[in-house]
Amino acid sequence: MKKLILASGSPRRKELLEQVNLTFEIIVSDIEEVMNEKDTPANIVQSLAQQKAKDVFSKNKDCVVIGADTIVAIGDRRLGKPKSKEEAVEMLQLLSGNTHSVFTGVAIETLEKSITFYEETKVMFWNLTKKDIDTYIQSGEPFDKAGAYGIQGFGAMLVKKIDGDYFNVVGLPISRTIRELSRFQ
Template sequence: MQKHTILASQSPRRRELLNLMGIPFTTVNPNVDEVINPNLSLENAIEELAYIKALDVLNRHPEANIISADTIVVCENEVMGKPVNEEDAIRMLKQLSGKKHEVITGVCLLSSDKEVRFHTKTLVEFYEYDEEFVKAYVQSKVPLDKAGAYGIQDKGALLVKGIEGDYYTVMGLPISELYRALKKFNQEG
């Protein structure tokens, strides 16, 4: 019998993308501190954070298959998660203006008897933009729940000059890689 799938996230973007894949699921919000382990590479740390989220939900729902993810933005060696407030969002967007940055999304598939972790990276280049645009975008509250303080799928797309890699990595769930990982995960043991 196929186990029930739970998305360990309240992100509307991740829910939208999992729906796009046609996977029936429910969502459960993980109750963890989203802290990057400084002793690991960024890639391993973001995978570990996705694992910690999945494990938290699995402990409450041991009969389920859990999908979790976490996304960070890296610009000039600074790791940017979600902004803590509007001022932090403005600071992040000013730092990203006119520059390239890397978006890393770590994913974990977890059940009581198996685990798959992976990450994907996408390089994003921003146009230079004025402070007026940044302030209006931040005041809309839209970027406040997003790594790097922007959403490539919303008005934040106006900032983007180009990307190299997977668009969905920037949205927070690399669905092409996830599809392949789920096939393998569901075929194992």
């Protein structure tokens, strides 16, 4: 297979690709992300993943490039990474006792072909107390994660159950990604 590039600076995506013994390089896309706010979360994450993959691929035409993007959605609201403690608290209060969806879009680009897909996982939170939220905020974990939590870390204590791919919630549906990559050999 050609050299593989991950067009993401996410440490979680890096860990997931390492977990399945892939050899790859990281080149973070620096494009300004453009999205249609009226679009569905599934279409938004696929579009953003594709923008990142195409940007990195445009400078690495002899490689296989993976781009990815994740959004947390509850009802009509889309939750990105919180910009402040107050925004993190608000997000966690919104998720408390409710079920939300985590969408991750993945794009794979080569000279010969490209594919884009997404996965959706439903996540149900426990009813969180003020102390639960304050303790979690104090951990510092919420600030670089969509929806203000990381299921793979201390944030696991917030989650009552999931329906779908656990790794999708972490940031990359790794099993599906590997299967799609196999079509590029």
